[in-house]
Structures are given as structure tokens and as C-alpha cells.
Amino acid sequence: MRALRVHLAIIALLAACAAPQPAAKQTPQRIVTLAPNVTEMVIALGAGERIAGTDDFSADAMPNRKLPRVGGLQPNLEKIVAVRPDLVIANAAGLQPNLGRSLATVHIPLLVVTNERLSDIAKSMTSIASALGIDGRPAVAALNDRLVHQRRTRTNSPRVMLAVWTDPLYVAGRNTFADDLITLCGAKNAVEVNGWPQYSLESFVAHPPDLLLYPNHSVTPEAVRALLTRAGTKNVVAIAVDENLFTRPGPRVGEAGGRLNGILDGGR
Numbered sequence: 001m002r003a004l005r006v007h008l009a010i011i012a013l014l015a016a017c018a019a020p021q022p023a024a025k026q027t028p029q030r031i032v033t034l035a036p037n038v039t040e041m042v043i044a045l046g047a048g049e050r051i052a053g054t055d056d057f058s059a060d061a062m063p064n065r066k067l068p069r070v071g072g073l074q075p076n077l078e079k080i081v082a083v084r085p086d087l088v089i090a091n092a093a094g095l096q097p098n099l100g101r102s103l104a105t106v107h108i109p110l111l112v113v114t115n116e117r118l119s120d121i122a123k124s125m126t127s128i129a130s131a132l133g134i135d136g137r138p139a140v141a142a143l144n145d146r147l148v149h150q151r152r153t154r155t156n157s158p159r160v161m162l163a164v165w166t167d168p169l170y171v172a173g174r175n176t177f178a179d180d181l182i183t184l185c186g187a188k189n190a191v192e193v194n195g196w197p198q199y200s201l202e203s204f205v206a207h208p209p210d211l212l213l214y215p216n217h218s219v220t221p222e223a224v225r226a227l228l229t230r231a232g233t234k235n236v237v238a239i240a241v242d243e244n245l246f247t248r249p250g251p252r253v254g255e256a257g258g259r260l261n262g263i264l265d266g267g268r
Contacts, residue, residue: 026086027132028085028087029086030083031085031087031088032070032080032083032085032087032088032089033054034055034090034091035058035090036058036061036250037248037249038090038124038128039051039058039062040250040252041113041121041125041250042089043061044125044143044250044251045129045132045134046139048062051067052067053068053069053079053083053085054067054070055072056071060244068082068083073094074096075090075099077102077103080103080108086109088103088109089113092114092115093115095112113128115250116176118177118180119180121143121249121250122144125140125143142251146253146254146257149254150185150260150261151184152184154187154264157187158188159188160188160190160260161191161211161213162182162214162241162246163212163213163219163227164196164215164247165218166219167223167226167227169198169199170199171197172191173189173191173194173196173197174189174193174195176196177249178246178247181246182260184257185257185260185264190207190208191207192207201231204231208233209236210235210237211263212224212237212238213239213241213246213263214240214241215242215243215246218243221240224238239263241260245259246260
């Protein structure tokens with residue numbers, strides 16, 4: 001009887017070994033990124049070579065590679081499918097509502113990351129690294145170290161406004177990554193409402209900034225002068241800043257902090 005039990009156990013073991021095993025989950029090797037800050041995150045994590053396609057605005061993030069573009073704020077599903085990705089990565093902000101459902105019908109996974117606040121960036125990089133099967137800790141640590149290095153306390157906190165458009169006026173309000181960056185550098189956001197709102201001229205006049213920052217590609221100096229003329233506000237210093245640094249919640253926000261501190265320290 002004992003010999004029979006041993007024999008049956010051996011047969012069961014052999015059968016288990018012979019049975020087909022579930023295939024190991026493959027890490028994504030062909031990625032489509034749907035925002036420039038996401039593209040920069042993947043590159044910072046050391047996985048830039050896996051990017052097979054991007055949104056229409058990521059060209060400057062990968063100047064040495066001409067990759068297929070799959071659309072802007074509303075990605076083109078056919079163009080995404082044509083790239084044959086095994087993962088699409090997008091920002092939660094501005095995400096096309098039906099994108100996830102559309103990608104699911106063609107069996108393409110979608111990873112959505114949130115980057116509303118400064119602290120979200122490290123979390124997003126960690127999520128992306130996990131999805132790609134790589135160790136994201138060195139890149140995240142480098143990001144956090146750069147931000148810590150830019151932290152300042154100022155006796156008289158200057159009032160700063162980041163205007164992303166001037167006519168109509170759109171600004172970076174409270175509870176945004178830009179607001180967090182301004183605070184990190186020891187300044188105060190002159191905007192007293194949340195998000196990225198359209199801001200009235202009356203509000204601008206009532207709460208004028210000491211320093212008005214504007215993106216160097218989207219907004220011209222002439223447009224800023226016209227805004228200040230309409231407002232009739234004096235003693236506002238307007239400075240153009242690198243649009244890609246100050247409007248992208250990505251791994252280069254530490255550089256934006258360095259630039260802002262240089263301006264606030266009087267280096268312009």
C-alpha cells in the first residue's frame with residue numbers, strides 16, 4: 001500500500017511538472033506616452049529607449065529621435081494601435097474620458113498618473129517604474145534631493161504669479177504643483193484661488209504680484225506689457241521663464257526651483 005502511495009505521488013509530481021505553466025507577465029517594451037512630462041519621467045527612469053510613440057508635444061523631450069506622434073489633447077486611437085504598444089501612459093488631468101475603454105477593446109493597457117501637486121511627481125515616477133519592472137528609487141531620490149536643495153525661507157516673501165496666458169488671463173492658483181514650487185522657494189502665490197483658473201483683471205489689480213512669471217514660448221513680452229497696461233499696475237517685475245520647466249510637473253521641477261530661486265535672489 002505504501003509503495004502504491006509513493007507511486008501515485010510520483011505520477012502526480014510528474015504530471016504537475018508536465019502541465020503547462022502560466023506565462024510570466026512580460027514587462028512593457030513598447031510604450032506610448034501621452035504628455036511631455038510623462039515622456040520626461042520615462043526618460044529620467046532610464047527607459048527612454050522603450051518609448052515607441054508620443055503625443056504631439058513631446059518632440060523637445062526627445063530631440064534626437066523622430067517617433068510616431070499619436071495626437072494632442074485627444075489622442076488618435078488608430079495611430080496608437082499602429083505603434084503596437086504594450087503600455088500607454090497618460091496624465092489624469094485632461095484625460096480623454098473614453099480612452100481607457102477604447103484601449104481595452106484592443107487589449108492595450110493604460111496607466112494613468114496624477115501630477116496635480118509637487119509631491120505627486122515622485123509617486124507617478126514610482127508607479128511608472130513599477131509598471132516597467134525597473135528600480136525607480138535612484139531617479140526618485142535624485143528628484144527629491146534637488147527639491148530639498150531648493151527649499152528656502154525668506155523674511156519678506158515676494159508675491160509671485162505664474163501667468164500661462166494673458167488675454168484672457170489664466171494663472172497657476174493654489175493647490176497646484178506651481179503653487180507648491182513657489183512656496184518651496186520661500187515666496188507666496190499672489191493668486192488666492194485654486195487650480196488653473198481664468199483670472200479677472202479686477203482680481204489682478206486687487207492682488208498684484210511683485211513678480212509676474214510667464215512662459216517664454218506661449219506668451220510674448222508685448223502681451224505681458226499689454227496686460228500690465230490694462231491693469232494700470234506699477235512696480236510689477238515681469239520675467240519670461242522656460243516654459244518646459246515651469247509648466248510641466250515632471251522630473252525637471254528641481255531645475256525650475258533653481259531658476260526661481262535665482263530670480264528671487266536678484267539674479268534674474
